[in-house]
Amino acid sequence: MxxxxxxxxxxxxxxxxxxxxxxxxxxxxxxxxxxxxxxxxxxxxxxxxxxxxxxxxxxxxxxxxxxxxxxxxxxxxxxxxxxxxxxxxxxxxxxxxxxxxxxxxxxxxxxxxxxxxxxxxxxxxxxxxxxxxxxxxxxxxxLRVAATSTLETASIELGWSHHTPEGEYISLFTAVFSGGASVRRGASGALALAWVAEGRTDGYVEYFMNAWDCLGGLLMVREAGGCTGTFPVTSADLVMGGPVLAAAPGVAGHLAEVTGLPLMTRENST
Structure with a gap:
């Protein structure tokens, strides 16, 4: 174009x-x-x-x-x-x-x-x-993402939807909380991602999001210097939905490790 x-x-x-x-x-x-x-x-x-x-x-x-x-x-x-x-x-x-x-x-x-x-x-x-x-x-x-470098000093927002079983969400909460992070939930995934881009929070994780909830926010995080997961991998994901991770670089690796969600790299972004 x-x-x-x-x-x-x-x-x-x-x-x-x-x-x-x-x-x-x-x-x-x-x-x-x-x-x-x-x-x-x-x-x-x-x-x-x-x-x-x-x-x-x-x-x-x-x-x-x-x-x-x-x-x-x-x-x-x-x-x-x-x-x-x-x-x-x-x-x-x-x-x-x-x-x-x-x-x-x-x-x-x-x-x-x-x-x-x-x-x-x-x-x-x-x-x-x-x-x-x-x-x-x-x-x-x-906008610029936060300079936070450890989960112990991080504020992480977690999202939940009916697509995710309760047990998985509770396990996610436990993993992030046990890592030392302060955990919050604002009930708007799109604003949660914008807040990561702004540096108001340090990360956002949700095991299932639809494309309309997150595509724009993921771009904002990347453009503000942050890291994101691999969703969407294919055009089919735009309709099917998938797991979302977005974070400031200083905590992205830690968050990926405790949640089990891979980060986007040059290799898997193409």
């Missing part, structure tokens, strides 16, 4: 995600307690998810009709060389319960490489962005 065309997509992405955030924020402010349903165990569904995704898809189709779309709510295809991956509201449980920790997350993938990313929390006004080879930023200010 020419730089000009990628520039156009980057500019469009930043405008589209801010607009989507306004839709999400409006829904958030108008919601009433208990007005949500469950897709599965602790897997929340709100009307806002569908509204936000429809808004994003409509704008992307109007601007880039030749691109493929993949979203959490309406699915789509991962075929074609140009793909937008959309999570309309990540942190749906927080959204549904009135907790200001949720976001809209969008990534742009070309020929299997994540080229652009944006994660927006409309409540706080924090817009995290990244472009492959050009760094990551929050509201235009460059």
């Amino acid at each position: 020419s730089s000009t065309t990628l520039d156009e997509r980057e500019n469009a992405l930043h405008g589209i995600i801010r607009d989507a955030g306004l839709v999400a924020l409006d829904c958030y402010r108008k919601r009433r307690a208990g007005e949500f349903s469950l897709k599965g165990r602790q897997d929340f569904l709100t009307e806002a998810d569908g509204l936000v995704e429809a808004r994003v898809f409509a704008q992307l189709r109007a601007r880039f009709p030749e691109d493929s779309l993949l979203g959490e709510e309406t699915g789509g295809g991962s075929g074609g060389s140009r793909l937008w991956v959309v999570d309309p509201i990540d942190g749906t449980a927080n959204f549904a319960r009135g907790i200001d920790h949720f976001c809209v997350a969008i990534a742009y993938v070309e020929d299997g490489q994540t080229e652009l990313a944006a994660t927006y929390n409309p409540v706080t006004g924090e817009l995290y962005t990244a472009r492959r080879g050009r760094g990551a930023a929050k509201n235009g200010v460059p």
Whole structure:
């Protein structure tokens, strides 16, 4: 792709995600307690998810009709060389319960490489962005991962979903906690990865994430100088999902060891 065309997509992405955030924020402010349903165990569904995704898809189709779309709510295809991956509201449980920790997350993938990313929390006004080879930023200010060098001084966030058996999550928690780390859970994987890129936390691990939850955040971490696991290995992983690890370099090796998840290297990134 020419730089000009990628520039156009980057500019469009930043405008589209801010607009989507306004839709999400409006829904958030108008919601009433208990007005949500469950897709599965602790897997929340709100009307806002569908509204936000429809808004994003409509704008992307109007601007880039030749691109493929993949979203959490309406699915789509991962075929074609140009793909937008959309999570309309990540942190749906927080959204549904009135907790200001949720976001809209969008990534742009070309020929299997994540080229652009944006994660927006409309409540706080924090817009995290990244472009492959050009760094990551929050509201235009460059990001850098933390300089933490040991698990004993690290803050690590762990994610859980119904795809992961309870025993595996408990074992993961035990392994990280026993390594000396402070363990937290914020219930938004996309924001968790952005926080690693920002240096607010030192690492994030989840044994199963969908592509729309993590593609953009993984790019942000790498562009901010951090390390990530190997997901996604193939284009099929964009639909199937997989395990995610992201961390500051000083603790990445330790975290990979205690979790059993390999880190991306030059050899396995191609």
